[in-house]
Amino acid sequence: MPSDRVSVLRLLRRRFGVPRGAATVIVVLAAMTALLISAAPRMLVQVTRDEVAHQVGQLAPTTRDLTGTVSAVVPEGGLAGLESSLSSARDQWPSSIQGLVEDGEVAVYTDPLRASPEVLGPTSPFADVQLMAEPDALAHLQIAEGTWPRAWSGSGPIEIALSADAAATMDWPIGERRTIPTAAAPLEVVLTATVRATDPDDPRWLHLPTVLTASVFDDGNRRPVAGSAAWIDPGTWETLDPPGTVIVWYPVDTVGAADIDVAQLLPAIRAIVASPLPLSEGGDLRVSLDSGLVAALGVAVGRTEATRAILAVAAVGPVVVAFSLEVLAAALMVRRRRQQLALLAARGAAPSQLRRLLALEGALLGVPASVIAAALGVLLVPADAGWVPVVLAILAGVVPAAALALALPRNLLAVGREDLGHGRGTLPLLATEALVVVLAAVAVTVLLVRGAGPGALDPLAVAAPLLLTVALALVVVRLHPIPLTLALRLQRRRRGATGLVGAARAVREPVAGTAAVLAMLVAVAIAVFSSVVLATVDRGAVVAAQRTVGADIQISGPYVDADRLEAIRGIEGIAAVAGLLRGDYLPATGPGGRVTAEVIATDVTALAAVQNGMVGAFPAGVADAEVPMQVVPSTAVTADLGGAVTAVSGVSAVGAPSIAEILGLTASSEFVVVGAEDYTTLTGKGFFPRTILLDLAPGYDAAPVVDQVGQILGGTFSVSLLDASTDEIRSSPAVTALRIALLSAVGIAIGLSAVAVLVVAGVTRDARSRVIALLRTMGMGRRATRGIVAWExxxxxVTALVAGGALGILLPLLIVFSIDLRPFTGGGGQPSLFIDPVLSATLVAIVLAALALAVIGGVLTARATSTATVLRTGED
Structure with missing residues (x-):
């Protein structure tokens, strides 16, 4: 007995690793799945951090920091008491917030006060100062000249300090006294120091009134007015005790925001913003804090959650296919070793012993590869996603052990035709397949009804596409023989053996097993799915940018007259120009009554031309200065009036079809759009728009056009570019990760489908080689035998192309109806499904090319088998 065991082990050692191709497939697939399972969650954590840093980094300090202002008298305790209140409030916040925000800062300042000298020079401006006190001003300033102001005793002049730039602009030398008129009695102030900022780029200066320089207002009709804040000692403020504005802020660490779990950070900040902060001991004085972090982190969370759900749909198919191919490769290994396994069984090896030995071999193939791959995933991606993904990645290496053990036939010594009986399903198998289809229908329905869950990865978002994919594959496997049977009947009526034999073999021993169908179906589905999702997200970004900008270029700020509008129209490279003016609120009348609506004045023909081709563009065909007047109401106005507008401010009107919004303009929900001349008729006012929309001619760049517009307008204005707004959405880390991951999923799916074809070719090689060898001895040529292989x-x-294309459309529909994609598109409505024909055709063509190469490889593999070897094996 011991000698038998030794011989069994020796024989296993001799046969270990044969066939090497199948063993290699198992090792590679085990490593790939383990690496994916280990690294993907960590990469999503890193993407979340990068997206948070991206969103927070785009915020200005005044928007990013926790900031609040309140108009009130400083409570008892003065500025020191306010600082203490800020510190106490911060101490009560969660530790995640305390690690993000710095110590609170506070300042208090008055409204602008006119400070007049005894004699004002002919070129000197009026001086408006805002008396301001802050507890630690000297920590951020250095004295350029003079001495820092002392506390006011209640008599004599009040000492102040100005920035050196502001003092020079106001023409105010040190030591000069000026008078501030007040309701009670005039106040005398004296400049005792000029200062400079220790760090002029410190974001704190953005929270305060103009302090480092003086703002100058000059309309050309009177003496200019220079305004700036002037520091006073905090004790002076307590003595004066004037009404003023208290501003508090907590600086936010932009770098630290990326290292905090956003799932904990966002609710904590929302709670702080929602609850007013007490500034006095009794809580009589409170201030509401605000921060753009709430919106920015909301976008980051929305994008990362949507990315996580989409990638779960994209990754679940390849992972399942990889497991299926491991099972298929295990079946190939057992089939190739059947003679040796039968010999072992004949020599007394029990089936349980053989299964344990096969499981041991599978564990040796899969577990080390999965352990190495899981460790590699941890090393490559430093972000921590917990220990669960690593454990699951290692457990993925057990699949080959189970696959090899279960692939052992029940009776190794039985002899029979392997190409018969494949279509007969047992009752338990049919019941299992029916259960999978029912579960898929239930999962998809529930996901569509309630949507993907927020926060961590929703199991239903993984289960629904997985079950849908497997269910569709099972249905395809069951339906696949039907057209083959019809083809066989057709081939029986034709001449030639190639079609007849090929169709007969395809019916008797179809290579369309579940694993092969899954692999090829998923390859096509992922290609279509990726192209549709990418096109939908990209299209949504374009639509969001169009909604925000309204044209290729938007200029906003100054009032623009007709001459300047005409000059802008003459700039080379501009195809159309339209001005938008938010005018007065006027009564609009309709069948159901009357409503006050905001009047938007524009050149309606030019606006339609500027927005031509955009989603939600202003409609063409509306005329200006017609009788009766034509207006374009908002959908809210039409709903309130119960029908079309019949008059505006008593002037008869004809209502055109309503629109939901005006691209590029933030207006009231209740508005009516009228022509520029009609607006003048209604109000008696001129048309001086503050928003200018420019449509670029093809081939022209926006930068030189904006420069020329700036020369015409002069002064300060803001510019928004359609391309820049679109690129901002597309360039976020979440969108970039989504694009890379989806294209990578296509590549993985293509590789798996090619492997599936080759492995299936290996599984059916013996039966195919036997048939081809016999046909060659009967005189069939090589070309005809290749046709037989092609029939497999x-x-x-073709089946995978049709079913995969259908699944590739169903999965994006599942995404659009169950996952919120608005964070990818800048808000607004959920983007509609969009198909890019070029991208979809390209990806599908790549898949088909890969499958064609795999089929050619299968044909070449079949031809490589020696006819003599096959016949000799049959005689043995």
């Missing part, structure tokens, strides 16, 4: 794979490819 071409129907499978």
């Amino acid at each position: 794979f071409v129907p499978l490819g």
Whole structure:
């Protein structure tokens, strides 16, 4: 008995690793799945951090920091008491917030007060100062000249300090006294120091009134007015005790925001913003804090959650296919070793012993590879996603052990035709397949009804596409023989053996097993799915940018007259120009009554031309200065009036079809759009728009056009570019990760489908080689035998193309109806499904090319088998 065991082990050692191709497939697939399972969650954590840093980094300090202002008298305790209140409030916040925000800062300042000298020079401006006190001003300033102001005793002049730039602009030398008129009695102030900022780029200066320089207002009709804040000692403020504005802020660490779990950070900040902060001991004085972090982190969370759900749909198919191919490769290994395994069984090896030995071999193939791959995933991606993904990645290496053990036939010594009986399903198998289909229908329905869950990865978002994919594959496997049977009947009526034999073999021993169908179907589905999702997200970004900008270029700020509008129209490279003016609120009348609506004045023909081709563009065909007047109401106005507008401010009007919004303009929900001349008729006012929309001619760059517009307008204005707004959405880390991951999923799916074809070719090689060898001895040529091989794979490819294309459309529909994609598109409505024909055709063509190469490889593999070897094996 011991000698038998030794011989069994020796024989296993001799046969270990044969066939090497199948063993290699198992090792590679085990490593790939383990690496994916280990690294993907960590990469999503890193993407979340990068997206948070990206969103927070785009905020200005005044928007990013926790900031609040309140108009009130400083409570008892003065500025020191306010600082203490800020510190106490911060101490009560969660530790995640305390690690993000710095110590609170506070300042208090008055409204602008006119400070007049005894004699004002002919070129000197009026001086408006805002008396301001802050507890630690000297920590951020250095004295350029003079001495820092002392506390006011209640008599004599009040000492102040100005920035050196502000003092020079106001023409105010040190030591000069000026008078501030007040309701009670005039106040005398004296400049005792000029200062400079220790760090002029410190964001704190953005929170305060103009302090480092003086703002100058000059309309050309009177003496200019220079305004600036002037520091006073905090004790002076307590003595004066004037009404003023208290501003508090907590600086936010932009770098630290990326290292905090956003799932904890966002609710904590929302709670702080929602609850007013007490500034006095009794809580009589409170201030509400605000921060753009709430919106920015909301976008970051929305994008990362949507990315996580989409990638779960994209990744679940390849992972399942990889497991299926491991099972298929295990079946190939057992089939190739059947003679050796039968010999072991004949020599007394029990089936349980053989299964344990096969499981041990599978564990040796899969577990080390999965352990190495899981460790590699941890090393490559430093972000921590917990220990669960690593454990699951290692457990993925157990799949080959189970696959090899279960692939052992029940009776190794039985002899029979392997190409018969494949279509007969047992009752338990049919019941299992029916259960999978029912579960898929239930999961998809529930996901569509309630949507993907927020926060951590929703199991339903993984289960629904997985079950849908497997269910569709099972249905395809069951339906696949039907057209093959019809083809066989057709081939029986034709001449030639190639079609007859090929169709007969395809029916008797179809290579369209579940694993092969899954692999090829998923390859096509992922290609279509990726192209549709990418096109939908990209299209949504374009639509969001169009909604925000309204044209290729938007200029906003100054009032623009007709001459300047005409000059802008003459700039080379501008195809159309339209001005938008938010005018007065006027009564609009309709069948159901009357409503006050905001009047938007524009050149309606030019606006339609500027926005031509955009989603939600202003409609063409509306005329200006017609009788009766034509207006374009908002959908809210139409709903309130119960029908079309019949008059505006008593002037008869004809209502055109309503629109939901005006691209590029933030207006009231209740508005009516009228022509520029009609607006003048209604109000008696001129048309001086503050928003200018420019449509670029093809081939022209925006930068030189904006420069020329700036020369015409002069002064300060803001510019928004359609391309820049679109690129901002597309360039976020979440969108970039989504694009890379989806394209990578296509590549993985293509590789798996090619492997599936080759492995299936290996599984059916013996039966195929036997048939081809016999046909060659009967005189069939090589070209005809290649046609027989093609009959095995071409129907499978056609089936996978049709079913995969259908699944590739169903999965994006599942995404659009169950996952919120608005964070990807800048808000607004959920983007509609969009198909890019070029991208979809390109990806599908790549898949088909890969499958064609795999089929050619299968054909070449079949031809490589020696006819003599096959016949000799049959005689043995």
